[in-house]
Amino acid sequence: MENIETKLREEAKRLLLEKKADVIIGYEKGTLPLTATPCFITTPEEADKLVWNNLCTQNLAKFVHDLITAHKNSQKRVKPEDRKKKVVGIVARGCTTRSLIIHLQERQYERDEVCIIGVPCDGYVDGKGLKVKIGGADIVEGTIDGGQIKMKTSDGDKTVALKDVLAECCLTCRFNNPIVSDVLIGSPSPAMNPDAEYNAVKEFEAKSMEERWAYFTKEMEKCMRCNACRQTCPSCYCPTCFVEQSQPQWVGIGEDKSDTQVFQLMRMYHMVGRCVDCGSCVSVCPMGVDLRKFLKKIDKDGWEMFGNRAGSSMEDMPPLGRYDEHHDKEEFIFNP
Protein backbone atom coordinates (compact mmCIF):
# COMPACT_ATOMS: atom_id res chain seq x y z
CA MET A 1 0.00 0.00 0.00
CA GLU A 2 2.83 2.41 0.91
CA ASN A 3 4.29 1.88 -2.52
CA ILE A 4 0.99 2.77 -4.22
CA GLU A 5 0.69 5.84 -2.03
CA THR A 6 4.14 7.14 -3.05
CA LYS A 7 3.45 6.50 -6.72
CA LEU A 8 0.07 8.15 -6.38
CA ARG A 9 1.61 11.31 -4.93
CA GLU A 10 4.24 11.40 -7.69
CA GLU A 11 1.60 11.00 -10.38
CA ALA A 12 -0.60 13.67 -8.82
CA LYS A 13 2.34 16.06 -8.68
CA ARG A 14 3.26 15.33 -12.27
CA LEU A 15 -0.30 15.86 -13.54
CA LEU A 16 -0.59 19.18 -11.73
CA LEU A 17 2.85 20.37 -12.88
CA GLU A 18 2.19 19.40 -16.49
CA LYS A 19 -1.22 21.10 -16.23
CA LYS A 20 -2.95 17.94 -17.30
CA ALA A 21 -5.37 18.38 -14.42
CA ASP A 22 -6.58 21.53 -12.66
CA VAL A 23 -7.60 19.78 -9.51
CA ILE A 24 -7.13 16.28 -8.19
CA ILE A 25 -9.73 14.68 -6.02
CA GLY A 26 -8.34 12.09 -3.67
CA TYR A 27 -8.34 11.07 -0.06
CA GLU A 28 -6.39 12.54 2.83
CA LYS A 29 -6.01 11.40 6.40
CA GLY A 30 -9.21 12.07 8.31
CA THR A 31 -9.43 14.07 11.53
CA LEU A 32 -10.58 11.03 13.48
CA PRO A 33 -8.32 8.00 13.90
CA LEU A 34 -8.71 5.29 11.26
CA THR A 35 -10.56 7.47 8.78
CA ALA A 36 -9.81 9.01 5.41
CA THR A 37 -11.65 11.98 4.00
CA PRO A 38 -12.01 13.34 0.46
CA CYS A 39 -9.66 16.21 -0.42
CA PHE A 40 -9.11 18.51 -3.35
CA ILE A 41 -5.51 19.11 -4.45
CA THR A 42 -4.76 22.13 -6.62
CA THR A 43 -1.01 22.68 -6.14
CA PRO A 44 1.82 20.16 -6.53
CA GLU A 45 3.03 20.84 -2.96
CA GLU A 46 -0.24 19.65 -1.53
CA ALA A 47 0.01 16.30 -3.30
CA ASP A 48 1.84 14.81 -0.33
CA LYS A 49 -1.42 14.89 1.59
CA LEU A 50 -2.86 12.13 -0.56
CA VAL A 51 -3.34 8.72 0.97
CA TRP A 52 -4.55 5.40 -0.37
CA ASN A 53 -5.53 2.66 2.05
CA ASN A 54 -8.45 0.53 3.19
CA LEU A 55 -10.05 3.50 4.93
CA CYS A 56 -10.84 5.38 1.71
CA THR A 57 -14.57 4.83 1.67
CA GLN A 58 -16.57 7.33 -0.31
CA ASN A 59 -17.12 7.16 -4.05
CA LEU A 60 -15.36 10.29 -5.36
CA ALA A 61 -17.17 10.32 -8.72
CA LYS A 62 -19.85 12.44 -7.03
CA PHE A 63 -17.37 15.31 -6.67
CA VAL A 64 -16.30 15.11 -10.30
CA HIS A 65 -19.87 15.73 -11.34
CA ASP A 66 -20.30 18.51 -8.77
CA LEU A 67 -17.10 20.31 -9.78
CA ILE A 68 -17.66 20.09 -13.52
CA THR A 69 -21.29 21.20 -13.22
CA ALA A 70 -20.32 24.14 -11.00
CA HIS A 71 -17.56 25.09 -13.43
CA LYS A 72 -19.88 24.91 -16.44
CA ASN A 73 -22.43 27.09 -14.66
CA SER A 74 -19.73 29.64 -13.85
CA GLN A 75 -18.76 29.75 -17.55
CA LYS A 76 -22.25 30.55 -18.74
CA ARG A 77 -21.66 34.29 -18.58
CA VAL A 78 -18.28 34.07 -20.32
CA LYS A 79 -18.04 34.67 -24.07
CA PRO A 80 -17.99 31.29 -25.87
CA GLU A 81 -14.51 31.89 -27.31
CA ASP A 82 -13.10 32.70 -23.85
CA ARG A 83 -14.56 29.68 -22.09
CA LYS A 84 -12.06 27.46 -20.36
CA LYS A 85 -12.25 23.75 -19.88
CA LYS A 86 -11.55 22.42 -16.43
CA VAL A 87 -9.92 19.03 -16.16
CA VAL A 88 -10.67 17.17 -12.97
CA GLY A 89 -8.27 14.47 -11.89
CA ILE A 90 -9.62 11.73 -9.72
CA VAL A 91 -8.17 8.88 -7.70
CA ALA A 92 -10.45 6.07 -8.77
CA ARG A 93 -10.93 2.45 -7.78
CA GLY A 94 -13.14 0.00 -9.69
CA CYS A 95 -16.51 1.25 -8.47
CA THR A 96 -15.51 4.90 -8.91
CA THR A 97 -14.60 4.28 -12.55
CA ARG A 98 -17.97 2.57 -13.03
CA SER A 99 -19.69 5.69 -11.76
CA LEU A 100 -17.59 7.83 -14.09
CA ILE A 101 -18.61 5.60 -17.00
CA ILE A 102 -22.26 6.10 -16.06
CA HIS A 103 -21.76 9.88 -16.07
CA LEU A 104 -20.08 9.65 -19.48
CA GLN A 105 -22.84 7.41 -20.87
CA GLU A 106 -25.39 9.89 -19.63
CA ARG A 107 -23.50 12.72 -21.35
CA GLN A 108 -22.78 14.64 -18.16
CA TYR A 109 -19.30 15.65 -19.31
CA GLU A 110 -16.74 14.70 -21.93
CA ARG A 111 -14.05 12.09 -21.51
CA ASP A 112 -11.29 14.73 -21.80
CA GLU A 113 -12.69 16.70 -18.87
CA VAL A 114 -11.72 14.00 -16.44
CA CYS A 115 -8.29 12.50 -15.84
CA ILE A 116 -8.57 9.15 -14.13
CA ILE A 117 -5.78 7.94 -11.86
CA GLY A 118 -6.69 4.27 -11.47
CA VAL A 119 -5.74 2.47 -8.30
CA PRO A 120 -6.31 -1.20 -7.50
CA CYS A 121 -8.58 -1.81 -4.52
CA ASP A 122 -8.81 -4.60 -2.01
CA GLY A 123 -11.87 -3.40 -0.19
CA TYR A 124 -12.57 -0.73 2.39
CA VAL A 125 -13.32 -0.97 6.09
CA ASP A 126 -16.94 -0.70 7.12
CA GLY A 127 -16.66 1.84 9.97
CA LYS A 128 -19.92 0.80 11.61
CA GLY A 129 -18.99 -2.88 11.43
CA LEU A 130 -15.60 -2.14 12.99
CA LYS A 131 -17.26 -0.27 15.85
CA VAL A 132 -19.53 -3.23 16.50
CA LYS A 133 -16.59 -5.64 16.32
CA ILE A 134 -14.71 -3.82 19.09
CA GLY A 135 -17.78 -3.60 21.28
CA GLY A 136 -18.55 0.06 20.72
CA ALA A 137 -15.28 1.30 22.21
CA ASP A 138 -13.86 4.63 21.06
CA ILE A 139 -10.80 4.38 18.84
CA VAL A 140 -7.97 6.59 20.08
CA GLU A 141 -5.29 5.54 17.63
CA GLY A 142 -5.07 2.92 14.94
CA THR A 143 -2.91 1.52 12.16
CA ILE A 144 -3.47 -0.98 9.39
CA ASP A 145 -0.57 -3.34 8.86
CA GLY A 146 -0.38 -6.61 6.94
CA GLY A 147 -4.08 -7.42 7.01
CA GLN A 148 -4.47 -6.50 10.68
CA ILE A 149 -5.98 -3.39 12.21
CA LYS A 150 -4.24 -2.52 15.45
CA MET A 151 -6.06 -0.05 17.66
CA LYS A 152 -5.71 1.72 20.95
CA THR A 153 -9.24 2.11 22.22
CA SER A 154 -10.97 3.39 25.32
CA ASP A 155 -11.34 -0.30 26.17
CA GLY A 156 -7.67 -1.28 25.85
CA ASP A 157 -5.60 -2.43 22.88
CA LYS A 158 -7.43 -4.40 20.22
CA THR A 159 -6.51 -6.17 17.00
CA VAL A 160 -9.01 -7.06 14.32
CA ALA A 161 -8.36 -8.89 11.05
CA LEU A 162 -8.98 -6.59 8.09
CA LYS A 163 -10.98 -9.17 6.17
CA ASP A 164 -13.50 -9.44 9.03
CA VAL A 165 -14.46 -5.78 8.87
CA LEU A 166 -14.52 -5.13 5.12
CA ALA A 167 -17.73 -3.62 3.81
CA GLU A 168 -20.33 -6.09 2.55
CA CYS A 169 -20.17 -4.72 -1.00
CA CYS A 170 -16.38 -5.19 -1.14
CA LEU A 171 -16.46 -8.85 -0.14
CA THR A 172 -18.32 -9.85 -3.29
CA CYS A 173 -16.90 -7.14 -5.56
CA ARG A 174 -16.48 -8.06 -9.22
CA PHE A 175 -14.79 -4.88 -10.39
CA ASN A 176 -12.14 -4.00 -7.83
CA ASN A 177 -9.70 -2.81 -10.49
CA PRO A 178 -10.27 0.32 -12.56
CA ILE A 179 -12.18 -0.28 -15.79
CA VAL A 180 -10.89 2.84 -17.51
CA SER A 181 -7.93 4.95 -16.52
CA ASP A 182 -5.48 7.47 -17.92
CA VAL A 183 -2.79 6.55 -15.45
CA LEU A 184 -2.77 3.18 -13.74
CA ILE A 185 -0.90 2.81 -10.47
CA GLY A 186 0.24 -0.51 -9.05
CA SER A 187 -0.59 -3.98 -10.26
CA PRO A 188 -4.17 -5.30 -10.34
CA SER A 189 -5.62 -6.62 -7.11
CA PRO A 190 -6.74 -10.23 -6.88
CA ALA A 191 -10.46 -10.75 -7.42
CA MET A 192 -12.81 -10.84 -4.45
CA ASN A 193 -15.66 -13.36 -4.34
CA PRO A 194 -18.09 -12.26 -7.06
CA ASP A 195 -19.83 -15.64 -7.31
CA ALA A 196 -21.51 -14.98 -3.98
CA GLU A 197 -22.72 -11.51 -4.88
CA TYR A 198 -26.42 -12.35 -5.20
CA ASN A 199 -26.64 -14.85 -2.32
CA ALA A 200 -28.29 -12.42 0.08
CA VAL A 201 -30.78 -11.35 -2.60
CA LYS A 202 -31.66 -14.95 -3.47
CA GLU A 203 -32.19 -15.74 0.20
CA PHE A 204 -34.49 -12.73 0.55
CA GLU A 205 -36.42 -13.61 -2.62
CA ALA A 206 -37.18 -17.05 -1.19
CA LYS A 207 -39.07 -15.54 1.75
CA SER A 208 -42.83 -15.03 1.67
CA MET A 209 -44.31 -11.75 0.51
CA GLU A 210 -45.43 -10.78 4.02
CA GLU A 211 -41.98 -11.49 5.46
CA ARG A 212 -40.40 -9.35 2.77
CA TRP A 213 -42.85 -6.52 3.39
CA ALA A 214 -42.24 -6.76 7.15
CA TYR A 215 -38.50 -6.45 6.58
CA PHE A 216 -38.91 -3.53 4.20
CA THR A 217 -41.16 -1.61 6.62
CA LYS A 218 -38.85 -2.38 9.55
CA GLU A 219 -35.83 -1.04 7.66
CA MET A 220 -37.66 2.02 6.37
CA GLU A 221 -38.85 2.92 9.87
CA LYS A 222 -35.21 3.56 10.75
CA CYS A 223 -34.85 6.11 7.96
CA MET A 224 -35.07 9.72 9.14
CA ARG A 225 -35.00 11.29 5.67
CA CYS A 226 -31.65 13.03 6.13
CA ASN A 227 -30.96 12.44 2.40
CA ALA A 228 -27.34 11.48 3.09
CA CYS A 229 -27.71 8.49 0.74
CA ARG A 230 -28.81 10.78 -2.05
CA GLN A 231 -26.09 13.33 -1.37
CA THR A 232 -23.32 10.77 -1.54
CA CYS A 233 -24.65 8.73 -4.46
CA PRO A 234 -22.74 9.46 -7.70
CA SER A 235 -25.79 8.49 -9.73
CA CYS A 236 -28.03 10.97 -7.86
CA TYR A 237 -27.15 14.20 -9.58
CA CYS A 238 -30.48 15.72 -10.69
CA PRO A 239 -30.38 19.53 -10.26
CA THR A 240 -33.74 19.27 -8.49
CA CYS A 241 -34.46 15.98 -6.79
CA PHE A 242 -38.04 14.69 -6.83
CA VAL A 243 -37.96 14.89 -3.05
CA GLU A 244 -37.70 18.66 -3.11
CA GLN A 245 -40.10 19.29 -5.94
CA SER A 246 -43.33 20.92 -4.85
CA GLN A 247 -45.14 21.24 -8.17
CA PRO A 248 -46.09 18.47 -8.37
CA GLN A 249 -45.16 17.15 -4.96
CA TRP A 250 -44.17 13.55 -5.58
CA VAL A 251 -43.60 12.63 -1.99
CA GLY A 252 -44.66 14.21 1.30
CA ILE A 253 -41.97 15.81 3.45
CA GLY A 254 -43.39 14.71 6.78
CA GLU A 255 -42.73 11.76 9.03
CA ASP A 256 -45.48 9.58 7.63
CA LYS A 257 -44.28 6.01 7.18
CA SER A 258 -45.58 5.84 3.62
CA ASP A 259 -43.65 8.99 2.65
CA THR A 260 -40.39 7.45 3.79
CA GLN A 261 -41.19 4.22 2.00
CA VAL A 262 -42.06 6.05 -1.20
CA PHE A 263 -38.91 8.16 -1.01
CA GLN A 264 -36.69 5.11 -0.61
CA LEU A 265 -38.60 3.10 -3.21
CA MET A 266 -38.28 5.86 -5.78
CA ARG A 267 -34.65 6.64 -5.05
CA MET A 268 -33.74 2.99 -5.32
CA TYR A 269 -35.85 2.46 -8.40
CA HIS A 270 -34.01 5.33 -10.12
CA MET A 271 -30.89 3.18 -9.79
CA VAL A 272 -31.93 0.61 -12.38
CA GLY A 273 -28.83 0.11 -14.52
CA ARG A 274 -27.06 2.85 -12.56
CA CYS A 275 -26.21 1.46 -9.14
CA VAL A 276 -22.57 0.36 -9.10
CA ASP A 277 -22.76 -1.13 -5.60
CA CYS A 278 -20.02 1.17 -4.27
CA GLY A 279 -21.63 1.07 -0.84
CA SER A 280 -21.39 4.84 -0.28
CA CYS A 281 -25.07 5.13 0.68
CA VAL A 282 -24.73 2.32 3.19
CA SER A 283 -21.58 3.75 4.71
CA VAL A 284 -22.98 7.27 5.18
CA CYS A 285 -26.38 6.19 6.52
CA PRO A 286 -26.50 7.36 10.14
CA MET A 287 -29.34 4.98 10.98
CA GLY A 288 -27.83 1.85 9.45
CA VAL A 289 -30.67 1.13 7.02
CA ASP A 290 -30.01 -2.04 5.02
CA LEU A 291 -30.18 -0.31 1.64
CA ARG A 292 -27.94 -2.78 -0.07
CA LYS A 293 -30.41 -5.65 0.30
CA PHE A 294 -32.77 -3.75 -2.03
CA LEU A 295 -30.25 -2.07 -4.32
CA LYS A 296 -28.55 -5.35 -5.06
CA LYS A 297 -31.86 -6.72 -6.35
CA ILE A 298 -31.94 -3.90 -8.86
CA ASP A 299 -28.44 -4.83 -9.95
CA LYS A 300 -29.47 -8.49 -10.19
CA ASP A 301 -32.53 -7.63 -12.31
CA GLY A 302 -30.39 -5.53 -14.62
CA TRP A 303 -28.08 -8.46 -15.12
CA GLU A 304 -30.68 -11.20 -15.42
CA MET A 305 -33.20 -9.32 -17.53
CA PHE A 306 -30.97 -7.21 -19.74
CA GLY A 307 -27.48 -8.67 -19.31
CA ASN A 308 -26.19 -5.34 -18.10
CA ARG A 309 -23.90 -4.53 -15.22
CA ALA A 310 -23.98 -0.80 -14.55
CA GLY A 311 -20.93 1.02 -15.84
CA SER A 312 -19.00 -2.13 -16.61
CA SER A 313 -17.91 -1.04 -20.08
CA MET A 314 -17.45 2.21 -21.96
CA GLU A 315 -19.26 0.83 -25.01
CA ASP A 316 -22.47 -0.14 -23.20
CA MET A 317 -25.69 1.81 -23.56
CA PRO A 318 -27.77 2.41 -20.41
CA PRO A 319 -30.16 -0.58 -20.19
CA LEU A 320 -33.26 1.60 -19.90
CA GLY A 321 -32.23 3.47 -23.05
CA ARG A 322 -32.42 0.51 -25.38
CA TYR A 323 -34.42 -2.59 -26.10
CA ASP A 324 -33.48 -6.05 -27.27
CA GLU A 325 -36.25 -7.50 -29.43
CA HIS A 326 -34.99 -11.06 -29.32
CA HIS A 327 -33.90 -11.51 -25.72
CA ASP A 328 -36.15 -9.31 -23.56
CA LYS A 329 -38.70 -11.41 -21.69
CA GLU A 330 -42.36 -10.65 -22.15
CA GLU A 331 -44.04 -12.48 -19.28
CA PHE A 332 -44.70 -9.26 -17.38
CA ILE A 333 -46.96 -7.96 -20.17
CA PHE A 334 -50.66 -8.18 -19.35
CA ASN A 335 -52.42 -10.00 -22.18
CA PRO A 336 -56.02 -10.94 -21.36
Added chain:
Amino acid sequence: MARRKFATLKSFLNYIGVEGDRTLFTWVSASEGDRWAQVIKVATEKIKALGPAKKMIKKIG
Protein backbone atom coordinates in the same frame (compact mmCIF):
# COMPACT_ATOMS: atom_id res chain seq x y z
CA MET B 1 -37.88 2.10 -22.73
CA ALA B 2 -41.26 1.85 -21.01
CA ARG B 3 -41.35 -1.92 -21.18
CA ARG B 4 -38.03 -2.32 -19.43
CA LYS B 5 -39.08 0.17 -16.78
CA PHE B 6 -42.27 -1.76 -16.11
CA ALA B 7 -40.50 -5.11 -16.03
CA THR B 8 -38.06 -3.88 -13.38
CA LEU B 9 -40.69 -1.94 -11.41
CA LYS B 10 -42.94 -4.97 -11.18
CA SER B 11 -40.09 -7.16 -10.11
CA PHE B 12 -38.88 -4.63 -7.55
CA LEU B 13 -42.34 -4.10 -6.03
CA ASN B 14 -42.69 -7.85 -5.65
CA TYR B 15 -39.29 -7.99 -4.02
CA ILE B 16 -40.10 -5.44 -1.32
CA GLY B 17 -43.39 -7.22 -0.63
CA VAL B 18 -45.95 -5.08 -2.45
CA GLU B 19 -48.21 -7.13 -4.70
CA GLY B 20 -46.63 -6.77 -8.12
CA ASP B 21 -49.89 -8.02 -9.63
CA ARG B 22 -51.23 -4.52 -9.19
CA THR B 23 -48.82 -3.37 -11.87
CA LEU B 24 -50.34 -4.17 -15.24
CA PHE B 25 -48.72 -3.25 -18.51
CA THR B 26 -49.91 -3.87 -22.03
CA TRP B 27 -50.28 -2.33 -25.46
CA VAL B 28 -53.64 -1.30 -26.88
CA SER B 29 -54.04 0.55 -30.14
CA ALA B 30 -56.62 3.30 -30.52
CA SER B 31 -58.30 1.16 -33.19
CA GLU B 32 -58.68 -1.86 -30.93
CA GLY B 33 -61.89 -0.98 -29.10
CA ASP B 34 -62.82 -4.57 -28.28
CA ARG B 35 -59.42 -5.37 -26.95
CA TRP B 36 -59.44 -2.22 -24.81
CA ALA B 37 -62.77 -3.26 -23.26
CA GLN B 38 -61.40 -6.74 -22.61
CA VAL B 39 -58.21 -5.42 -21.00
CA ILE B 40 -60.14 -3.13 -18.67
CA LYS B 41 -62.65 -5.85 -17.80
CA VAL B 42 -60.00 -8.39 -16.84
CA ALA B 43 -57.87 -5.76 -15.08
CA THR B 44 -60.85 -4.68 -12.95
CA GLU B 45 -61.61 -8.30 -12.05
CA LYS B 46 -58.00 -8.86 -11.05
CA ILE B 47 -57.86 -5.78 -8.87
CA LYS B 48 -61.21 -6.60 -7.24
CA ALA B 49 -59.92 -10.05 -6.40
CA LEU B 50 -56.83 -8.53 -4.75
CA GLY B 51 -58.99 -6.19 -2.64
CA PRO B 52 -58.02 -2.73 -1.47
CA ALA B 53 -54.30 -1.92 -1.25
CA LYS B 54 -53.05 -1.87 2.31
CA LYS B 55 -49.38 -1.13 1.71
CA MET B 56 -47.77 2.26 1.18
CA ILE B 57 -51.04 3.98 2.03
CA LYS B 58 -51.04 7.46 3.49
CA LYS B 59 -53.97 8.36 5.70
CA ILE B 60 -54.81 12.02 5.36
CA GLY B 61 -56.88 13.81 8.01
